[in-house]
Amino acid sequence: MLCSSTDGQTRRICEQLRAQMQEAGDAVTLTMIEDARDASPAGFDMAVVGARIRYGRTDKRVVAWAERHAAQLNAMPSAFFSVNVVARKAGKDRADTNPYVQKFLRHAGWRPRMLEVFAGKLDYPRYDPLDRAIIRFIMWVTGGPTDPKTVVEFTDWARVRAFGKALCDAPRGRAGSSSYSDSGTISIAPQGHSETQTPQPLQ
Numbered sequence: 001m002l003c004s005s006t007d008g009q010t011r012r013i014c015e016q017l018r019a020q021m022q023e024a025g026d027a028v029t030l031t032m033i034e035d036a037r038d039a040s041p042a043g044f045d046m047a048v049v050g051a052r053i054r055y056g057r058t059d060k061r062v063v064a065w066a067e068r069h070a071a072q073l074n075a076m077p078s079a080f081f082s083v084n085v086v087a088r089k090a091g092k093d094r095a096d097t098n099p100y101v102q103k104f105l106r107h108a109g110w111r112p113r114m115l116e117v118f119a120g121k122l123d124y125p126r127y128d129p130l131d132r133a134i135i136r137f138i139m140w141v142t143g144g145p146t147d148p149k150t151v152v153e154f155t156d157w158a159r160v161r162a163f164g165k166a167l168c169d170a171p172r173g174r175a176g177s178s179s180y181s182d183s184g185t186i187s188i189a190p191q192g193h194s195e196t197q198t199p200q201p202l203q
């Protein structure tokens with residue numbers, strides 16, 4: 001499991017997913033992107049990548065890592081999720097409707113078999129003054145909270161746990177192993193909906 005997190009929310013989500021997978025009997029290695037220079041998916045049965053959004057972008061180190069390992073990732077079970085506050089909004093709260101997930105897919109050359117997006121956390125007191133001012137402005141434009149004392153967690157933990165369950169249930173297999181065949185992308189529907197499987201051709 002590879003994680004990009006500046007303020008800790010994506011890391012907390014990764015830790016929840018890791019706990020579920022460990023409870024189900026998996027050995028999980030969680031690596032932060034800053035420590036991932038030499039990390040490779042080789043030798044693992046599944047790759048899970050979680051990345052936060054800042055200023056409209058997925059961490060460029062994650063994009064570069066995914067590009068570098070795309071061939072291997074495409075040949076093994078893999079999952080990607082993005083964490084951002086746009087995902088708090090209906091209509092942008094699914095992997096197939098969230099603009100950051102879609103942009104990542106266009107650029108990374110990797111077709112994760114499982115995709116998710118989680119709404120993150122807004123923590124104005126934690127941000128430096130410039131970041132705080134800019135995020136408040138974006139929130140003002142998009143109808144979000146602007147009080148500089150606001151700390152609000154938009155993350156739907158039930159949905160995180162549902163994704164964790166889907167990861168636990170997903171087939172394992174190493175790149176090149178004959179027991180693994182890739183058959184499409186699974187996206188997990190928001191809470192209240194049943195899990196959906198959307199076959200999509202791999203490109």
Ligand SMILES: Cc1cc2nc3c(=O)[nH]c(=O)nc-3n(C[C@H](O)[C@H](O)[C@H](O)COP(=O)(O)O)c2cc1C
Pocket residue numbers: 004005006007008009010011052053054055056057083084085086087119120121122123127131135
């Ligand atoms: C400086 C900054 C820029 C951000 N830019 C965006 C953005 O462009 N779009 C968005 O949806 N969320 C944005 N966010 C919200 C983060 O994605 C959200 O706080 C997330 O929980 C951060 O994950 P992390 O705690 O793992 O770093 C931004 C947050 C900060 C602090």
